[in-house]
Each structure stands twice: as C-alpha cells, then as structure tokens.
Amino acid sequence: MTSDPASHGTPAHPADVHDLIRVHGAREHNLRDVHVELPKRRLTVFTGVSGSGKSSLVFGTIAAESQRLINETYSAFVQGFMPSLARPDVDVLEGLTTAIVVDQQRMGADVRSTVGTATDADAMLRILFSRLGQPHIGSPQAFSFNVPSARGTGAITVEKDGAEPALRTFEVTGGMCPHCEGRGTVSDIDLSALFDDSKSLADGAITVPGYSADGWMVRVFAESGFLDPVKPIRDYTAQEREDFLHRAPTKVKLGNMNLTFEGLVPKVRKSFFTKDRDALQPHVRAFVDRAATFTACPGCGGSRRSAAARSSRIAGIGIADACAMQLSDLAAWVRSLDEPSVAPLLTTLQALLDSFEEIGLGYLSLDRASGTLSGGEAQRVKMIRHLGSSLTDVTYVFDEPTTGLHPHDIRRMNELLLRLRDKGNTVLVVEHKPETIAIADHVVDLGPGAGGAGGTVCFEGTVEALRRSGTATGRHLDDRATVKAATRTPTGALAVRGADAHNLHDVDVDLPLGVLVVVTGVAGSGKSSLIGGSVSTRDDVVTVDQSPIRGSRRSNPATYTGLLDPIRTAFAKANGVKPALFSANSAGACPSCNGAGVVYTDLGMIAGVALPCEVCGGRRFDASVLEYRLGGRDISEVLAMSASEAEAFFRTDAKVPAAHAIAARLVDVGLGYLTVGQPLTTLSGGERQRLKLAVHLGDPGGVLVLDEPTTGLHLADVRQLLALLDRLVDSGRSVIVVEHHQAVMAHADWIIDLGPGAGHDGGRVVFEGTPADLVAARSTLTAEHLAAYVGA
Structure with missing residues (x-):
C-alpha cells in the first residue's frame, strides 16, 4: 500500500484516537481484511475502479454498523417496526458517529409522492x-x-x-x-388492449402483463362461476360481459381458498394506472401506453x-x-x-x-412526481434536509454525488460538501470525478482491480500524494482528451419537430444517424425531455438506462443475459441428462435451501441471520448434480466465475460459442469482474446499465440511446467505454449518448447542447456541431468547460 505518512490524517499532529474512525479487519463482500483510519471532521473521498470494494467499505461496513448501533438504542418494541440489520463482517469499528446516508436510490414511485x-x-x-x-x-x-x-x-x-x-x-x-382522487390525471382505457375477444379465457384472451392463461390471475376469472372459461369473449352475454369487465369485488371460492373476484377494468386501474408511469417497468409502461390515455383531470x-x-x-x-x-x-x-x-x-x-x-435543483417544481426524478436528482433532494441542520459531528455518506451533474454544476456540489465538513461533520464520499477528488482532505484508494482482484487499500493520503502514488487512480487523475480531428459522415438523420415536453420550447433538431451523437447541457436543461420524449419512444430505438432490473435475489447476470441457457444445454449434452438439472430454481435445486444457497432465520426484532446451507454448502445445487462436469468444472464452480474467467473458460476449456459470446459482451462493457452468479440486487445503477447494454450488444442495426454511461466508471475505464462506443458505431449502429463527461464529448462526431440554463431558462438547442466547432465557438457553458478540459 502506498501512503503519505505526513498527511495520513489531515491535522498536522498525530490525531487523537477520538479524532479517528478506525476500521480493522473489514471483510464485507470482496474486502480482504481492510484496515483504515479516517480523520473525523474532514472530507474523505474513496476511489478505485468499479467493483474494487468502495461501497462495501463505506456503505456496507461503516454506515451499516453506525445505523445498526443507533437502532439498538431504541426499545425492543420500537425495533420490531424497524428493518433488522446484521453486524458487518469486521474485527474492529471504533469512533463511529451517527451516519446519514445520502444515496442514489430512487424515491418512492407512489403517484401521490411529489x-x-x-x-x-x-x-x-x-x-x-x-x-x-x-x-x-x-x-x-x-x-x-x-x-x-x-x-x-x-x-x-x-x-x-x-x-x-x-x-x-x-x-x-x-x-x-x-x-x-388527488392524482392529477384521469385515464380512459382501450379495451382492445386488455383482451382479444376472439379468444376464450382458457386460450389466453387476457393480454394484460402477468395474466397468463395458466396463472392465478386468470384462474380467478375462469373459476369464479360468473364466466364460461371456454367461450370466446365476443360471445359473452350482456351479464357475462358486465361481470368480466366491471363487476364489483365479490368473494368466490376456489378449492379450499376464499378469494376476491373483481372486473378486469377496475382491477387493471388499481394495478397499473394508480402508479407513476415513469416509474413502471419498461414492458408494463409499454402496456399502459397502449391501453390508456392519460389526460389532466378536467375537475x-x-x-x-x-x-x-x-x-x-x-x-x-x-x-x-x-x-x-x-x-x-x-x-x-x-x-x-x-x-x-x-x-x-x-x-x-x-x-x-x-x-x-x-444544490442546483431550482428548475424543479413542488408538484413534480418524486418517482420521475433521476438517481442524481433524488440524491440531491435528500441532501436538502441536511443543509440547514444544526447537527454537528455527524458522518455524512455520499454515493457519487456528482452523478447527473454538468461540469458547471460540480463546483456548486463541491462547495456544499465542504460546507457540511466545515460545520464540524465527517464527510465520506465515494466518487470517480477528478473535480471532487481534488477537494478531498484525505483519499482512500481501493483496488488494485475489481471483484476478487480488489478489496485492498492501495493508497491513503493527500490528493498530491495520490498523483505520485502510481495507482490506477493516481495515474489517470489528470487524464485529458483531445477533440476528434476527423469525424464520421452521417448516413441520415432522425428528425425531431416541435418537441415541447416539460421545459422544451418547440425544439426542432436533426440527430445524425450512423455516428456518435452526444446530447449535453446543464442539469434540467431538457436533455431527458428531448431524448426520452421524442427519440426513445420510436420504433427501432433501444434505450439503455439505469433503472432497476426486475428480478429477485435469485436473479443474476447469468439468468438476466441468457448466459445460463447455453451453459445448461452444454452441461446436459456433455452428461446425457436434462437441462433442468442445472438450474438452481428448478429440478437441480438443493432440497434443503430450495436453491437459495442460504437458509434465512427470522429472529424478530433482532437482525435475521442468513447462513450458508449446511447441505449444499452455499452451492445451491443438489449433491448429485454437482457430480456432472463440463470442462472439468461443476455447475456451481462455473457460476462462481467472474465474467472474464467465464469468457476464457468457454473459449478454451469448454468450447461453448453461445456462452462465450455473451460472456465476452460482459467483458466488453466493463463488467468482467462481476461474478456471473452474483445476485442482481447487489449491482449499482451504473452496473445495471452496463448489464443491459451487454444484452443489446448482439442486436443488429438500429439506434441505441445511452443515459450517462460513465456513471460509476473509474477514470481508467472511460477509455474502454469510448472504444466500445466506437465499435458499436463502426458495426452499423447509431449511438446517441446523454452525457456530461468531457472525454465523451470530445470523442463525439456531433454534439447537441441544450440550455442555456435550467428549467424555463433552458429547453433550447444552443449549439449543434462537431466538438472542435463547440470548443472554437466557446458560446455555451459546455463549450467553456470542454475547452478547459482539452486545454484549448
């Protein structure tokens, strides 16, 4: 580990033990007996490549233990209503103060929350x-x-x-x-989007998401006694149609169970149309858009x-x-x-x-639905309640607070972080942006790599010492880019006319096709309104954003990307058995833990315990399944591989081209460190976006829209992303990137800059052209910052 003894704690003298947060022997996730001593009432920035262990140390260890200890001060009765927290895997944690976590979790999607x-x-x-x-x-x-x-x-x-x-x-x-009822909107439902009247219930007439012909939702309709399950909907009597569509909630008996039957229209209204549209899963949002027309309430x-x-x-x-x-x-x-x-x-x-x-959110309004805020906006809204607080000696924990911020806005965020510190608080920040790293009193750099190759402290000290340290962060801290000397020639254009969503002022703009287009502008200038409202909704456009991925703790990169399918097929073919044996959610599951790998014990008000299953040892599969081999490995060993290891394994030891292609895409998008069997619930927003991107890399042609793909990327990984964007364009894709990172702007073939300000001061196209022309013009805030970045 490289360190700067003179600046290990920012105060000039050796810090008193009470002026330090001491962490010894931290082993959460990939941390390998990490020892750090953090100065209190200072700003400490945690750096390192994606997956190096920053969040495991800051959020999973320090903040988690602080919150757990605070919860223990309440009575057992009160604790019964609070989430139970387990003690982090760490030997020593001393000097903790009350931790306030300001993360990027989206705010509640309840339509009533603003x-x-x-x-x-x-x-x-x-x-x-x-x-x-x-x-x-x-x-x-x-x-x-x-x-x-x-x-x-x-x-x-x-x-x-x-x-x-x-x-x-x-x-x-x-x-x-x-x-x-206080929602602000009303909707009319297109019945043809709810069902196919030429079919019967048994044939799958209902086309609402989640209503499969053999599922529980449809079974209530079919066995309610009010409807004929084999009669086409168009042949229903007037009473049957009324019951099918509008019947009030009525108790019915299905076997030994008492359930409630309700007409399809009110049921769909409650399930789908009372929720904020922008917070819905993409396939559900598509259904809602087909089935309903939302208009402002006439009342x-x-x-x-x-x-x-x-x-x-x-x-x-x-x-x-x-x-x-x-x-x-x-x-x-x-x-x-x-x-x-x-x-x-x-x-x-x-x-x-x-x-x-x-905090840079003056462009919002109080009636803005909270579910429509981006992760960065949600984090800054949460930050607001702490700015005027009189509390001191609090530990504030931030997760990439510059996410979604234009370089012009990062300076203001830095000032707020310093203000919290100067009030006598400890500020811990996980961050990649050099502008924020530069204001740190103390830096902890984790690595050297990601996943199993990370989890150690490579450096502690000042920013200047970091520059001299030779770590990946130190080497790339002062990276700068140059604007393209030659840009690609467009193959066409995607025309947008009269765009007026939110703060857009009847925008007319042509987005070139066959090239790399970057859309930029200060936060709130209208970028998302332009791209989300006028581009992403078109046919042949695939949008890859950072929204949560639908799935349980059993879901993982292998299941999400489809990697598990060729793996199961290859195992089955090599061993002459059924593919279902190689799924921990199917026939091959360990009978003791049902394929979860752990056994959960609920201890009421005390934190529950999740222990590795004693029967399968956490490997999730029945012992008989683990006897089957592919390339010398059993299925649990394959799922424990990182994507990089899997790519090499399916290229050499077990030649499975389909599995190799998917693993290679994971490596291409910078997720080579992820374990292919790692639960999706542990992924960050940036990792989720790159996982979605990996799924779409194999798609031919079309327009690909990326929303801030540098989120969560280390300085050293940005070059890999730029190379990937080049490969996508060179393969025939049109790529549109909404981005603030100057290296991505400099690499673009065409830039569209919105502004000049935010809210009603934005919503206009203030520049269209090449990066070189933008730098030469210096006519916008983006131009000024890009010019400074490239040294022009």
Whole structure:
C-alpha cells in the first residue's frame, strides 16, 4: 500500500484516537481484511475502479454498523417496526458517529409522492395558505391533495371521571380533488388492449402483463362461476360481459381458498394506472401506453386539489399555482411576502427553497412526481434536509454525488460538501470525478482491480500524494482528451419537430444517424425531455438506462443475459441428462435451501441471520448434480466465475460459442469482474446499465440511446467505454449518448447542447456541431468547460 505518512490524517499532529474512525479487519463482500483510519471532521473521498470494494467499505461496513448501533438504542418494541440489520463482517469499528446516508436510490414511485411532500415544502405551504389564504377555507389539511373530504361518526372519549365514550359526528375537510382522487390525471382505457375477444379465457384472451392463461390471475376469472372459461369473449352475454369487465369485488371460492373476484377494468386501474408511469417497468409502461390515455383531470386541471383549495389565494396566487412554479420563481414569490404573523414560517420556507437553488435543483417544481426524478436528482433532494441542520459531528455518506451533474454544476456540489465538513461533520464520499477528488482532505484508494482482484487499500493520503502514488487512480487523475480531428459522415438523420415536453420550447433538431451523437447541457436543461420524449419512444430505438432490473435475489447476470441457457444445454449434452438439472430454481435445486444457497432465520426484532446451507454448502445445487462436469468444472464452480474467467473458460476449456459470446459482451462493457452468479440486487445503477447494454450488444442495426454511461466508471475505464462506443458505431449502429463527461464529448462526431440554463431558462438547442466547432465557438457553458478540459 502506498501512503503519505505526513498527511495520513489531515491535522498536522498525530490525531487523537477520538479524532479517528478506525476500521480493522473489514471483510464485507470482496474486502480482504481492510484496515483504515479516517480523520473525523474532514472530507474523505474513496476511489478505485468499479467493483474494487468502495461501497462495501463505506456503505456496507461503516454506515451499516453506525445505523445498526443507533437502532439498538431504541426499545425492543420500537425495533420490531424497524428493518433488522446484521453486524458487518469486521474485527474492529471504533469512533463511529451517527451516519446519514445520502444515496442514489430512487424515491418512492407512489403517484401521490411529489418533490413537495418529500421535502416538507408542501406541508409548510399548506400551513401558510391556511393562515393567510382568502377566502379562509380551514386547516392545513383542507389544502392537502392526499386528504379526502369525509363525514362520519365515531367514539370520542370525554375527559370526565366515569364517563362513557360518547358518539360524535366529525367532518374531515381535505383538499383532494374528488374526480381524480388527488392524482392529477384521469385515464380512459382501450379495451382492445386488455383482451382479444376472439379468444376464450382458457386460450389466453387476457393480454394484460402477468395474466397468463395458466396463472392465478386468470384462474380467478375462469373459476369464479360468473364466466364460461371456454367461450370466446365476443360471445359473452350482456351479464357475462358486465361481470368480466366491471363487476364489483365479490368473494368466490376456489378449492379450499376464499378469494376476491373483481372486473378486469377496475382491477387493471388499481394495478397499473394508480402508479407513476415513469416509474413502471419498461414492458408494463409499454402496456399502459397502449391501453390508456392519460389526460389532466378536467375537475382540477391536473393540480390534484379540490375547488375550495384552489379558490383560496395569497397575493393572487393559489396553492396549486405555487406548487407548479419553478422553485427559483417560488422562492422569489415567498421572499416578496411580508407578513409578521407568520414570519418564522416564511423564514423556514425561504431557507428550504433557497437550498433547492444552492444544490442546483431550482428548475424543479413542488408538484413534480418524486418517482420521475433521476438517481442524481433524488440524491440531491435528500441532501436538502441536511443543509440547514444544526447537527454537528455527524458522518455524512455520499454515493457519487456528482452523478447527473454538468461540469458547471460540480463546483456548486463541491462547495456544499465542504460546507457540511466545515460545520464540524465527517464527510465520506465515494466518487470517480477528478473535480471532487481534488477537494478531498484525505483519499482512500481501493483496488488494485475489481471483484476478487480488489478489496485492498492501495493508497491513503493527500490528493498530491495520490498523483505520485502510481495507482490506477493516481495515474489517470489528470487524464485529458483531445477533440476528434476527423469525424464520421452521417448516413441520415432522425428528425425531431416541435418537441415541447416539460421545459422544451418547440425544439426542432436533426440527430445524425450512423455516428456518435452526444446530447449535453446543464442539469434540467431538457436533455431527458428531448431524448426520452421524442427519440426513445420510436420504433427501432433501444434505450439503455439505469433503472432497476426486475428480478429477485435469485436473479443474476447469468439468468438476466441468457448466459445460463447455453451453459445448461452444454452441461446436459456433455452428461446425457436434462437441462433442468442445472438450474438452481428448478429440478437441480438443493432440497434443503430450495436453491437459495442460504437458509434465512427470522429472529424478530433482532437482525435475521442468513447462513450458508449446511447441505449444499452455499452451492445451491443438489449433491448429485454437482457430480456432472463440463470442462472439468461443476455447475456451481462455473457460476462462481467472474465474467472474464467465464469468457476464457468457454473459449478454451469448454468450447461453448453461445456462452462465450455473451460472456465476452460482459467483458466488453466493463463488467468482467462481476461474478456471473452474483445476485442482481447487489449491482449499482451504473452496473445495471452496463448489464443491459451487454444484452443489446448482439442486436443488429438500429439506434441505441445511452443515459450517462460513465456513471460509476473509474477514470481508467472511460477509455474502454469510448472504444466500445466506437465499435458499436463502426458495426452499423447509431449511438446517441446523454452525457456530461468531457472525454465523451470530445470523442463525439456531433454534439447537441441544450440550455442555456435550467428549467424555463433552458429547453433550447444552443449549439449543434462537431466538438472542435463547440470548443472554437466557446458560446455555451459546455463549450467553456470542454475547452478547459482539452486545454484549448
């Protein structure tokens, strides 16, 4: 390990033991007895190639143990309602303080969750309007789109000795629009998208996702007693059609079970149309787009609120108007209010809205559905509540806080991280961007490689010492690119006309085909609105983003990419048995753990325990299956290989071309370190995106859209990504990349820059042309930063 003794802890003198977070013998995931001593009240950045163990150390060890210890301070009763956390695999963890994790997990996809409700800004506005709004309509809940109006009777205890609870009539006056129930949208369903009326239930008439002919959902319809399962839908009687489509929930008996039968239309509405569209899985979103037309609620105009809530105003502005404002404009409006009676509320609300602007989110509005925020936006929204906190000696843990940020915005993020430090807090940041590494007081570089080749500390010390260290991070810290001297000639163009989604101002633009196109601009400038709204929805366009991958903890890269299929076939052919034996989810599963590899023990309020299965030793397969070999390896040994090992294995030891091709694609996208049997639930957003990209590498032709593919990539891996993008274009693909990384911009054949600012200050194309022309023009923020990056 390389280190800088003089700067091991930023303070000049040897740090007192109480000024350090000591981690000794950390072994979570791929960590190999890691020892680090981190200075408190300093900014420490953790670097290293993807998969080197950064998250295992920071999140899986330090933050996890801090949160576990905090949970243990609560009573057993309270702990019963909290998630149970196991102690990390580490020998010594000392000097921990309260850890606040600010990660990139997407915010709840509940359609009722907005930026306003997620940050308490909506609650403060409701109080403000209940005090100052005219006409006065009631308490804060009268302005809430999540509280319906209701009238009922209930028992209320009267506080007199010996008095019986008295029945009282109560009335709840909420602000929910009764027409859309506070969702802001209504939908009409195209019945032809729900079923094929020429077929019967038994023949698979229902075409809704999840409604297979032999599945439980359809079985309730077929065995309800109300419908003939073998009669085509078009031949139903009027009563049968009414029951099939609209029957109210009715108890029915299926065998020994009591279940509820409900008409298809209300069932589909509840299952699919009450959720935020942008948060749905792609195949479900495609179904929803086919089956329904969402329009703004005619009752509330999309504001979600009742007529009474909309009628009350302050200085001519209603609460719906305020929530629809761009936050920078809303902050200015609140600042203009001079009402001594609510001065403390205005001060607090003003500080909150100013925080949005400070963190680069002034382009959002409070009525923006939280499920539509990107991972980077979600992380910055979570950060807001901590900026004004008076707490000190807290450990803040960040996961790549620069994700989704234009180089212009990274400076502002850096200032916020330093501000948290300067208040007396410890700030731990997992990051790849050199701009953020540069502000660190202390750097911990993990590696040297990824997966099994990582998990050790290669360097600790200052940024300057890192540059001299010779580690992969140190060698590439000052990497710079040059703009292309010659660019490819387009083979055509994808025309976009009149794009006006969100903040776009009737944008007309032609995206060249057959070349590498980079779409850039500051956060909130309209990049995602342009590409997601006008390009990704077209035929022959494949979009590879960072959204979660559907699957359980049994799902892994082998199952997701289809790699397991040729592996199972090859094992079966080599041993003269059925392919199903080589699936841990099928006939070959260990009977003790059912193929999970571990046995879970629920200990109630104490953290549950997951122990390797004593029968199969965690290998997931029945002992008889492990006797079969392919290339000298059993199936569990093959699934324990990294993608790089699997690529070599299927090329040499066991020649299986189909398996080799898929493993090679995983290596191509920079995932050679991933174990092919590793649960998908352990993958980061960037790893998920690259896994999806690996699946599409074999597709011929077409347009490929990538959303920030450098997310999670180490500086040394960016070159590999650029080489991959070149191979894709040279193979006949048209590649469109939404990206902020200057090395990708410099490598483009064509750049489309949106701006000039964010929100209503953006939404326009401010530059189209080659990277060289952009640098020469220096006419936009992107141009200035790219010019500085390439040294022009």
